[in-house]
Amino acid sequence: MPSVLDRRPAQAAAAASRPAPSRRRTRILALPEARWALAALVLFLIALPLDVLGGPAWLRASLYAAVYLAGGWEPGREGLRAVRDRTLDVDLLMVVAALGAAAVGQVLDGALLIVIFATSGALEAVATARTADSVRGLLDLAPATATRILPDGGEEGVPAGSLTVGDTILVRPGERIGADGLVLDGSGDVDQATITGEPLPVAKQPGDEVFAGTVNGTGALHVRVGRDPADSVIARIVTMVEEASRTKAPTQLFIEKIEQRYSIGMVVATLTVFAVPLALGSAVQPALLRAMAFMIVASPCAVVLSTMPPLLSAIANAGRHGVLVKSAVVMERLGRIDAVALDKTGTLTEGTPRVTDVRPRSGSGLDADGLLALAAAAEHPSEHPLARAVVRAARDRGLVLAEASAFTSVPGQGITATVGGHTVRVGSPDRLASTGALAVSGARPGGPEAGSTATGSTETGDTETGSTETGDTETDDTVQALEGEGRTAVLVLRDGDPVGVLGIADRLRPDAKATVTALTGLAGRPAVLLTGDNGHAARRLAGLVGITDVRAGLLPQDKVAAVREWEARGRRVLVVGDGVNDAPALAAAHTGIAMGTVGSDLALETADAVVVRDELAAVPATVALSRRARRLVVQNLVIAGSFVLALTAWDLFGTLPLPLGVAGHEGSTVIVGLNGLRLLRERAWTGSSPAPHRAV
Template sequence: MAESTVLDLRRNHSSQPEQNVVTSWLRYLNDRRLITAAVLAWGFTARAFGLAIFTSVLPSVIIALYVIAYLAGGTDATREAIADLFDGHVNVDLLMVLAALGAASLGAWVEGAVLLALFSSSNALEHHALDRTRGAVQALMELSPDEASRIASDGSVEIVSVDALQFGDRVLIRAGGHVPADSRVVDGRSSIDQSAITGESIPVERGVGDDLFSGTLNGTGALTAEVVRLPSESTLAKIVRMVESARDQKSRTQRFTDAFEGPYAIAVIAASAWLGVGSALFGSDAGDAFYRSMTLLVVASPCALVISIPAVTLSGLANAARNGILVKGGNYLEDLGSVTTVAFDKTGTLTVGEPRITDIIATSGIVESELLRQVATVESRSEHPLARAIVDAAQARGIPLLEVANFVSMPGLGVSADVDGQRILVGTGALMERHGVEIPDAMGRTLEELGGDGKTAMLVAVDDLVAGVIAAADTVRPESAAVVANLRKLGVRHLVMLTGDNDQVARAVARQVGIDDVRANLLPDQKLAQIEALRRDGGVVMVGDGVNDAPALALADIGIAMGGRGTDVALETADVVLMQDDLHRLPYAIDLSRRTRTTIRWNIGFSLSVIVVLIASTLSVGIPLPLGVVGHEGSTIIVVLNGLRLLRG
């Protein structure tokens, strides 16, 4: 994987739709088999209690149904048990199969069918949300174009495959096109949307000598650039590799039962064999010894223990989904409550992710609405995101626009046009200086104050006189400050901002939301290094929404993506998705996780206690099988009902 280019990866995934179809059918058939097993098992239970509808069924039909139930519920467990035996391992699958066969040998077919149905169902739950990484990689690959416009030595342009590009090749990047490879601008100037790579909320101006990232989006100007890295070594290709590498590093939470299933299964099988064979050798009745041996297998089968965790996590997952939180597995729900650090991306996470007008400051004698009308009229001809924000602000206030003449766009500086007989300039201080417009000292101080607040300020001049300034910023989400405060109340010790934006803007946002630890100007690999460092001090949650967040989302103990604005790769890589784009759901998710962990611990303790009591009773006084069944199934019902309590809220 480390040597593949993005195009190589795309080709490797070309058969993915067909694989998904096959996988979907296999899962469908598996679910149908489990449903059949469950229905048959509980139907047998009803018959055992003498319901009239079952009393007239022929014994041979009942036996056939028993066999179907065993095959439906026990196929997967038998296959896993045999495979592990060949690998030299003994697990609970083998114990469950032996317990079911033991129950059948004693005529307790219902018990055996129920055991297998419950066990198979729990296994299906554990495999329901696996392997999202390939979907994440596919979303990453879609950022890279398949073809590039390479400029030949004679100046002609030829369309070539991106993987044919070599170091030093010159490429033409048209307006609205994606950058095909990491390159350096040699001619032209344009705005580049590189938010997917750096996290910057506003497109940046790029001209001669500036570097471009592969996969970023060109704005309105055409650029000629020279390839400085092979496609296989581009920043985007590195992100692809980091996503998969980070996912590989992240170990999956092991359930409590997995930690001792091998030793437990061996101990139970050994104890059952000793009880059956050893007792007979020491003079006990062979039939009685076998009865007690099979009873031990039945009561020692960890049904309550096996179902105790899925019952809780399934309820917790349903609760989360009902509240707009998609959790991609029970293990993530369990782990979320134990984290000590929450790291936030800035753009689209703590902020709205769209530039909005924050300040309109007109000089004396000029009406604010008239200033906005003039600026919006000029900017209506521009494609820059800040221009769209200005036009949107005018439309929101019901301000009609005027006619525009002689519009000129000056990349990196601003725009100019004639409006209603007046010459309007909108842009930077350098634009004003170029046109001989003097900037008053008071307006200069205003510009510094706006910049200190992390805002992008645009000067406005009318007929060569400064008329005011308009500022825009990526507005902080209204709930961000409250969410940060609630996380502190929940005991989250460390809150940190990781962003690709500049330090001034990042700290301005951090002050508004109440975060003290700010780490700015970070590229994806640097975010990854920050997450690795934070993990040394405890569990880390990473909250983000962009492609640049994907490696960090994958490496963090829990990755959380904002669902409304999140990119496909962020959503696929994340372990938790806030579907309603509401940060208020984050503290709720952590609290739900803690309640889930508490319930799981109680269920495990109770299940183990019942198993210990039943095993001890079987070994000491030899309890009858029906009593063992009551204790065994009763504990299962109790832990399931306890887990269902999480559906409330």
């Protein structure tokens, strides 16, 4: 696959002309493998009832011939390529076995074999194409153009890729930042969740670092470019995902691991079965019939069905419960994990800030609803995530909001509005104190506005700055109590006097602790927390769910480095995440699972499985289901292998009647197929309760 970096913003003609990632994804039927496989499947489904009901022989023969041609074209071509490379793979073997079955009258068997392998090849091609599309779509996060400030103070629009280190760019409110660099002038709240995973915009002041592809919320920023666009963090994420997709060792199903030896052995054995009787004086036709019977009874049809039905049944069962497992290979891989790494924001937490506490100040004349309504009325015009959380909480309670006027929002300070004839300010206690908004004395300067994260993250368990002093004992105690519980404290002032405090937090998922416990049991070692958020927030949340190994403040490359470090020790790591910043780790891990509702497009495409309903408890259930599927695969391989050995021995050392050989072969196929379908039952999911790790 050509490097996606060849399409970096420097070479984009215009930002507006680039389609969104969802519109650029490869259409499934645009892939030749998918078209041929679909044609073979449709033809087979038409031919099968005609065969059962005894339709016209010429029509059945024509349809089956079309199945062989449509489904065998791609596998046959790949098999011939392998022969040219002096290897023999199972694709060519399947085509030869199907033709051999047709030669002795078992046309249906051969057609079924063709359809199975054509479908498998099509699924692999689709998965590969989707991965390439998801990586290319990541570049849409970085703007194609930027506003460069000229030495004389003028402005010019330039391709973002043409920026050089030392250039100064202007980033207006709502624009994406065009390059990594440092803020020279201005202040604003920057949403950098794509890079760090932090749930809320971060207040940026002169001297702070910003990243390409992140979004400036409020306030204009002058940024000095610190890295070449091709070396930006977002470009490195692209590179890491590409490299992980290319270098990740291809995991194969059990039968594929032995396909080379099996293929060579079967071809040699079939030729031997044909040649030896001829050398001993046998006629050609009996020798050929014996050889074809051998090829049929020794063909890996039952072995293939030993592997696929349990895994496909497990995929279907997981899908019914809201987990999309993208292939049978992934379902097999899930059962082999022995280490787990989890993201924090959007994975262990819901990823959305919510009002958790409403604490009116005594003597303010307001109850909880009155305080919330006042704050929500003032915040209503704001687009800040914390403001939306306050307004949403008021609406959930059915409160009527008064009309606000004279609304102003100052980046890094807070909001001010007139509500019911009163001047209302909402922000962090530190900021309101530093701007002189408090009518009380003793306020301590420093800290962010209500929409910032410097006083405390909205993550459960985060306080970075210690106590806040407003000069009012009751308010100070309330603020300190909320921050001590890991809430973000938001102070509400009316005409300069504190009237109450709101507590806001990103709530822990209700099933987070149970999920961590279950995954620890399945992996056989404690789960690890990997997050771009600050260490204090990460450690407090980890304590709530029982995680002791915490890696915080990580950029995407740091997460990949941690995963590769563990895999270098021989561990098979499962990574669970949701954001763009998690995508490289999801790609590099043995298996990656993304949270579907809050997950970014790139994470959803890069991950091997997606929890569509955001039920975190479905992750350990799917891992346990995979282990049950792997056990059934082993059972089926034993059954199929026993039949193959018995029938081939009979054919080699006795005279195996062809009808009996076909019946035995088909009987083994039916048995292993039905055994695999057991995982479609509801009990297979409910019975997939976490158990201590053991090798499978």
